[in-house]
Amino acid sequence: MCLGIPGEVLEIRADQPDLAMVDVSGVRRAINIGLLADEVVMPGDWVLIHVGFALSKIDEDEAKAALDFLAGMGQAYEDELIALSESKID
């Protein structure tokens, strides 16, 4: 029920601006973007899809920031492992 997955906007229907053709890993479906009326939605944007509606635009900068943070964790972890293996107490 909380099922919300990311999809890429392919096109906005000219005759029905409320509907966008969205791609999820090669599967295409018409999604209602009426809940994003206050924002500009363009082909190439990514949206969060839930029961046939787009609830939110996925902020790619934030996604990148989140991933960078996580990658940073990874690096810190790697560094620590290296430090651990290289340290000698005797």
Added chain:
Amino acid sequence: MTTGRRSWVDDALAEHDEVAREERRRGPTTEKEREQAVLDRIDRARRRRPKVREERITLAHGSGGKATHTLVEAIFLDAFRNPMLEPMEDAAALAINGGRIALTTDSYVVSPLFFPGGNIGDLAVNGTVNDLAVSGATPLYLSAGFILEEGLPVERLTEIVTSMASAAENAGVRIVTGDTKVVQQGKADGCYINTAGVGLLDPGRELGVAQAKPGDAVLVSGPIGDHGVTIMLARGELDIEADLMSDTAPVHTMVARLLAEVPGVRAMRDATRGGVATILNEVAKAANVSVVVDEDAVPVRPVVRGASELLGIDPLYVACEGRVVVVVDGTQADAALRALRADPLGAEATVIGRIGADPPGIVLLKTTFGGTRIVDMLVGDPLPRIC
């Protein structure tokens, strides 16, 4: 329905109370021990003789999962029981006058009748040929019984039958007998087809999932879930488009080569309703072994994955129609892969897991993430009328 339920609910409660009394007698236990005790109790419950609790048949009984298995074991097997039926493989092995033949039967109720990649006729021929092939038999003869709905356009029927003739020729089998019935409009959804298939078994070769041993490898001949998702999309109810076709195909040539080149093949199964997960559970249960699958290794087309994510279903449970699951001696896994990949239908064959000893009867999935979870038999029916 409610009355029936209360009685076995009361039984379960009584059992729980009894176990709880016993535990109190034994003295204080840690949380871990209590949890383990509950899990053991569940294990015992799972191994109990299956009983059908529902009063009516539901769609779940046709999904190929838990309900189907319970229905078959509790009602059909119970009534018809004999040594040839009991192995419950894809085909029965019969000894006749010194020779051995394989006999299989299938019914096709797929809706819609026509879908990307084929139609009900293709499914009927290929599906039956495949059941024979994975049982180690050379497919020879098929029967085809038709139940037609009043009002079905003859042109549609002709298309279906032409496909069947073509599929039969392609698979090297002949349709030698048949039957035709017509039912009133509103029943049979256009057309239902029932088939039986007969093939010749190699006298020296006995395959069966009960032969799986720890150390064996589990292979799949190609990407899973294509057929089920194609059908679901073809129904047009979900307003989803994708470039996807059913994988219906006869696998007998691929299988014959595999058997010829790899002596250590224990068993093969045709992955249809219930998907790969169901077969793995059947292996685990029949041989009392564990099956450990590597999630990363399971081949799934991006489109199938996307559709599955969208709908919240697991590709492991989605039907295929031209894929084979192979259990083979671990030391011969590479040879098996080579044999499968030599055939165009097996070009993307991969090893997806191993057979282990513990925990017996359970299928485990090592997730991409490094965790492990249990892959149980399918419950309910996410995609009705797939085959």
Added chain:
Amino acid sequence: MRFVDEFRDADKARALAAKIAALCEPGRHYKFMEVCGGHTHTIYKHGLEDYLPETITLVHGPGCPVCVIPMGRVDDAMHLADSPDVIMTSFGDMMRVPGSQGSFFDAKAAGVDIRMVYSPLDSLKIARQNPDKRVVFMAIGFETTAPSTAMTVLRAAAEGVTNFSIFCNHVTIVPAIKAILDSPDLRLDGFLGPGHVSTVIGCRPYEFIAQQYGKPVVVAGFEPLDILQSIYMLMVQLHEGRAEVENQYTRVVPWAGNVTALRAISEVMELRPYFEWRGLGFISHSALRVRDKYEAFDAEKHFAVPGVRVADPKACQCGEVLKGVLKPWECKVFGTACTPETPIGTCMVSPEGACAAYYHFGRFTRQRVREASATS
């Protein structure tokens, strides 16, 4: 899959887990509640508890909108479905929820016209295609889903569709969280805030948790790394002696929520004075109903539903599991009488229910799993 796979990286998970463990005070036990059923599902599906030290426990909350529907409402829905000329439409998760006379699935087997839909818009489409039938949509879900139902009603109104109505069982998350906080049975150190509900209501509604109850809240995404990062953020807050609302799921959740969605909800729906939640009892102002302005689309105005309160079956302990007081395996009938194929209660039926999640994914003690993985 983009925006999914990157958040499922095992190495990063281990790094996060190490950082989380480093923040654990010796001798202290931490209990965090994940409110959302989707989080419960992810935690079990990816075996996230294996990544956490033994001193951190995750308690599963009542954030599964299917799980909290009381049996009486299911019976009402079944009654609606059985009414003449009705096509009942519902999400898949609802199909197997047992009322006192069985589930939608059982009714379907007995010939009642009940159809599974992916979206309320699909239900409206069925209404358009079947003008001689009355189509009812079983509307369930938290604030995540309510806007979609509301938009569908608005569309039906705009198109002049007269044979479509909804049976509204939308519930709101904040009162449930408050009920948990006020419950004497639980002592929690922090909350993983619901991710998708927050895309609609934003993060501000959770401020009372931090300000009045002094517990940190981190609004979390649904991929494994999201959850681990959120737990890390909770631990940092505790370590620093803070209690604030933070947003981990920034790529999707705007702090102020989605105003259009909130407007749609408030246009079509209003809060019920009270509503019964399975396990939590009656909670005031915790559920939505259709406003009089749109009563043409309110199934409860067109059909007489029994409206009878039905107690859970004697054996069912869903209530305690929903509150996080009982673990799934501690329920008397877990796994024996109550299994996914023969569910007694909602926690086992819904794919997000704690019992279903534990049964399918966690049912195996961690130790044995490690042993099994090591030998195979």
